[in-house]
Amino acid sequence: MSENIIYCYSGSGHCLNMAMSIAKVLGDTDIVMMRAFPEKTDATEARRVGFVFPCYGGGLPGDVESYVKAIKLAPNAYTFAVEQYAGYIGCGLHKIDEIVDLDYWATVSNHSTCIWLMPHTLTVPPTSKKNAQKRLDRTAEKVGAAVKAFERSAKKPPKNSLFAAESAGFSKMHAARSKKFAASDACISCGTCVKVCPRNNIQLQGGKPSFGRNCIGCLSCVQFCPKAAINVGRITEKRERFPNPNVKAADLSKKIIHID
Ligand SMILES: Cc1cc2nc3c(=O)[nH]c(=O)nc-3n(C[C@H](O)[C@H](O)[C@H](O)COP(=O)(O)O)c2cc1C
16 A cells, blocks of 8 residues: 555646656555546555646546545545646635545646637637746646645635636536547547547457547547547647657556656
C-alpha cells in the first residue's frame, strides 16, 4: 500500500502531468485514474489522499462526483485537491469538499482544451504554451511541498452556485455534441483513439473509428490522435490540438500509475 493516493481525471493530460509532478515531490504515491470507475476505492491505508481534475462545464468532469463518493478514507487522512481551469474554477472544488472535507486546495489556470468552443490560445491573460507549462510546474512544486508538510488552507473553496446550474446541464449539452465526432481521411487506423477512450466508446470498423453514444467529452481521442484526424463537427478542423507534451497516450489509458 502506498503512503499517498492521488485520484486524477484528465482528458488532455495536463491534470495527469500535474498529478505526476506532485507525486514526485511526495514520493510513494499511487495515481488512480478517475475517467472510468476508479480501480482502487479503498484508500483507508493512505496518509494523504488527493484529487487532481479539470473544470468541465462549470463543475466536475464525467462521473467524478459519484466516483469520489465511493472512495473510503481513513478518519484521520489528510485530503487535498487541485483544480485546473481555462477561465473560471466553477463549483468542482466545492463539490469535492462537501464529500471529503478538504484540508488543502489550490487552482491553476491553463490553456483551454475544449477546442470545439474556442482555440486553446484564448487564455486570459494570454500566455505561451511554454509559460503555461512553467506555471503548472511551479504550482505542482508548491502544492507538493504544502501537502508534504500537511498544510491547511485558511478558507473553504467557493460555492459558485451559478456554475452548479451550468454543470447540471452540461452532460445533456454534451450528449448532443457527441453525435458530431468523426474521423477524416487523415486517419491511419492506428487505434490510439480506441485505447485512450475511457468509456470503450470507440471501435475500429473497417479500420476507421466508429463513435458510440457513451462519450463523456474528455476529448482524449481528439487531442491524442497523431494525425489530428478526429473532429467534433467542422469547428475543430483548423484548431490546434493541445495535449500535454509530457504525457503519452499510453499513460492516459493506465488505471493506476505508481511513482516512487
Ligand atoms: C469538455 C470540456 C469542458 C471544459 N469546461 C471548462 C469550464 O467550464 N471552465 C473552464 O475554465 N475551463 C473548462 N475547460 C478547460 C479545462 O478545464 C482545462 O483546459 C484543463 O487544463 C484541462 O485539463 P486536462 O488536460 O487534464 O483534461 C473545459 C475543457 C473541456 C475538454
